[in-house]
Amino acid sequence: MSKHAFPGLAALALSAISAASPAGAGEASPTPAQQQFAWIASLEGQWQVAETDALRIVFEKTARGHTMVERWETATGLHSMTVYHLDGDRVIATHYCPQGNQPRLASLPGQADRIAFRFLDVTDFDEGESHTFTIDYAARADGSVERTEVYRGAEGLEAPSTLTLSRIADATSDEASGG
Template sequence: MVGAWRPADEPQSPLRIRFYLVAGDSVLVESWDVHGKPHSLTLYHRDSGSLLATHYCPQGNQPRLALSTRGAGRLHFVFRDATDLDPAKESHLHDLWFDLTNPDRPVRSETYSSKDGPANPERLQLIRYSGE
């Protein structure tokens, strides 16, 4: 996943997603930019024998998701807890999936949840971005 990506079905989309390693290659950073401006971050890192994802949302909350299932090129993270979240007023990332079975076109899906319950999953197929 390390590298720059864009939505596969929207070549004109201003969204760019970059994955890169930091902290001695122990943390994978997922950085979203829209029109060249930072939008959100998700950091993936180990926690004992598990994997956590901490999402830094434009709403200002920071949900943490734990790897729930993995296998056959697929990962599923589920909500564990959050910091600075007001569940009465804000939605938050609740589920996050990666389908890496086709490394040239990975799929990232997510579901947000609010006081009204979970929203429909959003699916984003990615393709490498070589512009700029």
């Protein structure tokens, strides 16, 4: 199995949380929200988007691993970003949209290979704008990830948009393999 394959969500969460805990601390099993956040953290790195060459998605940890940032990058620079963090029994996603609004979404309890976020509220929302209403992630058997989002506009919910993300090999593993 490659180092970038998606292990089971529970196993990943346990290893991520155990690594952050002092040895023998007797920590309880990770909560569903901790498992979801650990899965998002496992996305750290660069991802190509199968549906377009004009977009690259980068996930990176910040705040000592307590926050994940998802950046959408184009040839002209940063397009948008979404920031993920734990909030009790859920993960919060705040999307920073090019329209200038910032919808917040919360994770729902779910399955080991999916994470669903649903709308909570939105800041700096102006009439006529749309905003992110749902974000869903699904792990695929081949190691890719499906990211689906739905926007809500003046006319209601818009059609879902799904992107297929495939991990881009990092430069250090390319250099080590002579590539």
